[in-house]
Each structure stands twice: as structure tokens, then as C-alpha cells.
Amino acid sequence: MMRAVVIARYGAELEARGCAMPRPGPGEALVRVRASGLCATDVHLLSGRQPLGTLPRIVGHELAGEVIALGDGVTGWRPGDRVTAAIDIGCGNCRHCLAGQTQRCRALRRIGFERDGGHADYVAVPAANLVALPAEISYEAAAILPDAVACMYHSMIHRGMVALGQRIVILGIGGLGVHGVQIARSAGAEVLATSRRSERRALAERYGAVAIDPAAQPLAAAVATFTQGEGVDVVVDNIGTRESVRQGLAVLRPGGKFLVVGYLDETFEIPSMPLFKTEQEIIGCRGSTKQDLIDVVHLTRTERITPVIGAYYPLEKIHEAVARLQSGDLVGRIVLTRDA
Numbered sequence: 001m002m003r004a005v006v007i008a009r010y011g012a013e014l015e016a017r018g019c020a021m022p023r024p025g026p027g028e029a030l031v032r033v034r035a036s037g038l039c040a041t042d043v044h045l046l047s048g049r050q051p052l053g054t055l056p057r058i059v060g061h062e063l064a065g066e067v068i069a070l071g072d073g074v075t076g077w078r079p080g081d082r083v084t085a086a087i088d089i090g091c092g093n094c095r096h097c098l099a100g101q102t103q104r105c106r107a108l109r110r111i112g113f114e115r116d117g118g119h120a121d122y123v124a125v126p127a128a129n130l131v132a133l134p135a136e137i138s139y140e141a142a143a144i145l146p147d148a149v150a151c152m153y154h155s156m157i158h159r160g161m162v163a164l165g166q167r168i169v170i171l172g173i174g175g176l177g178v179h180g181v182q183i184a185r186s187a188g189a190e191v192l193a194t195s196r197r198s199e200r201r202a203l204a205e206r207y208g209a210v211a212i213d214p215a216a217q218p219l220a221a222a223v224a225t226f227t228q229g230e231g232v233d234v235v236v237d238n239i240g241t242r243e244s245v246r247q248g249l250a251v252l253r254p255g256g257k258f259l260v261v262g263y264l265d266e267t268f269e270i271p272s273m274p275l276f277k278t279e280q281e282i283i284g285c286r287g288s289t290k291q292d293l294i295d296v297v298h299l300t301r302t303e304r305i306t307p308v309i310g311a312y313y314p315l316e317k318i319h320e321a322v323a324r325l326q327s328g329d330l331v332g333r334i335v336l337t338r339d340a
């Protein structure tokens with residue numbers, strides 16, 4: 001038996017319980033998890049809006065640990081290797097998978113969603129998903145790379161084409177936004193980031209952003225100053241409410257890109273005439289590819305990105321961790337630890 005955090009039924013709470021040890025199937029590796037990143041999505045999954053197949057399901061889509069055993073046919077990995085894992089498992093044969101855009105695969109399966117994930121002592125994952133972890137990166141820091149960091153990297157660099165000399169806005173400085181600031185600065189862009197919480201603004205400023213409180217200072221006025229009236233090249237919306245979409249689109253320059261990363265509201269309202277007149281682009285952003293994860297491992301090793309962890313909780317204290325996540329007083333991401 002091992003410990004794991006599961007969704008036993010929709011509408012309930014995440015719960016820590018004993019589960020059977022996973023066994024690595026053909027092509028899979030058994031990983032002893034040393035740390036896993038807690039994501040708000042882990043909690044949102046309780047709603048049942050994203051069907052997870054059979055329950056109970058072990059959640060957790062961000063993990064780091066060491067390879068313990070290998071299933072049949074696996075080459076290139078050995079027990080003891082330090083690893084993290086890409087989240088997506090595509091069919092491997094469709095046009096999207098063949099193009100390396102696994103996140104668009106219609107038959108997509110994900111670690112911690114449609115198959116058991118990393119909030120456990122052990123997890124079996126396809127060896128093809130493993131990414132080697134250099135010794136300089138701790139398991140805890142690595143545990144937030146697959147989603148909190150790689151998702152921002154995928155969104156901003158590959159979807160938003162954020163580049164040298166651009167000016168961008170990041171709405172929300174939570175677990176994603178704080179890494180978005182660092183990625184934009186590494187890419188050579190200037191960043192204006194918004195949060196109502198002063199600790200989060202202070203953190204964004206430490207990483208080189210201009211930070212404002214949208215409740216105290218209208219975004220439009222701040223962006224007008226920030227860009228000398230031009231509007232920004234890219235808006236990264238980590239919130240995804242009607243209000244964030246309305247405010248974000250209003251500060252975009254003609255031809256600018258609006259990145260939909262958050263999706264709190266079910267629908268958004270998009271004014272049609274400004275879109276027509278300005279050729280602005282509204283771009284959906286989903287997760288990250290394995291190459292994105294490889295890239296952010298490299299950027300972390302070379303210290304161009306620092307994973308920001310706000311709190312640590314042992315795996316079995318999942319209720320406290322979720323309460324802290326929902327309290328909103330967190331700066332950075334939560335990592336669930338394992339006893340050594």
C-alpha cells in the first residue's frame with residue numbers, strides 16, 4: 001500500500017487514503033514521488049465538469065522524483081534517475097501529435113486527470129513522458145515546472161510570441177503569473193502585472209515587473225502611461241472572467257494578442273467591431289508540451305527562471321493545503337512534500 005490523494009466522488013473533498021502500489025506496464029516507469037505541485041485545477045476537478053473516467057482517481061499533474069523500476073521495453077532510463085514528467089499523453093498518430101502539439105490531440109490523456117497522478121508515494125507514467133532533472137534543481141522546485149512554469153512558457157513564448165522589446169500585461173500574479181513575469185523578462189519584454197494583493201505585487205516587482213493594484217488604479221490609465229498611449233503587444237489573462245477579458249482587450253494595441261489562460265467564467269463577451277478594426281487576436285492556450293518542459297528545466301538550471309513556492313505541506317495534510325490554496329493569501333505555488 002501507499003499514500004495518495006484521491007477524488008473518491010464528485011462533489012466531495014480531496015482525501016488522503018491508502019491505495020494499491022502502481023505497477024509499471026510495458027513502456028512505463030515507476031517513479032517514487034519526492035514532491036508534487038498542488039494546482040487549483042486539482043480542486044476544480046471535484047466539480048466533475050472534466051470527467052476523469054473511473055473513480056477513485058489519484059490527482060496531481062506536477063511531480064518530481066526518482067525512477068524506481070521500469071516496465072518491459074523501456075530503454076534510456078535507470079533506477080535512481082532523477083526525473084519530472086510531462087503531463088500529456090497523446091495518441092501519437094494524429095496530425096497534432098505528429099507535429100509535437102500533443103495538447104491538441106483529440107484522444108489526449110493526462111497524468112493526474114484521465115490516469116492516476118502524482119499526489120502519491122509512487123506513480124507509474126509512460127517513460128516517454130520522463131524528463132531528466134539535473135542535480136542543481138531540487139525535487140520541490142521541479143515539482144512546479146510541468147504546469148505552473150511550463151504552461152506560462154508555452155502560452156507566452158509559443159502562443160503569444162512574446163519577444164525582445166515588447167510591452168505586455170499579465171493579469172493575475174498567482175502561481176502562474178509570477179512565473180509569467182520571469183519568462184517575459186527573460187525574453188526581453190517589459191511587463192505590467194496586476195494583483196489586488198500587495199505581497200504579490202511586491203514579488204512581481206522583485207522579478208522586474210511594474211505592478212499595479214487594479215482596484216486602486218484603472219488598468220487603462222496605467223497601460224497608457226506604461227506604453228505612451230500605444231497599448232500592449234500581449235495580454236496574458238490568467239484570471240478568465242468577463243471583467244478581465246473586457247479590461248484586457250481594452251488595453252491591447254492593434255494587432256495585439258490576447259492569451260486566454262484562465263477560464264473562471266463559462267463565457268466571455270467580445271466586442272465585435274473593435275476586433276474587426278484592430279485585427280487583434282484572441283488565442284487559447286492549453287498546458288504545455290514535453291519540449292516546453294525540457295526548455296523550462298534548462299531555464300531553471302541556468303537560473304533564468306526561479307520556481308516560486310509559497311508553502312509546503314506534507315501529502316497527508318491535503319485538507320490544510322487546499323484551505324491555504326483557497327484562502328488567497330498565498331504568494332507562489334503550494335508543494336506537497338514526502339517524508340525522506
Ligand SMILES: [Zn+2]
Pocket residue numbers: 039040041042061147148
Ligand atoms: Zn494545473
Ligand SMILES: [Zn+2]
Pocket residue numbers: 090091092093094095096097098105106107
Ligand atoms: Zn494525437
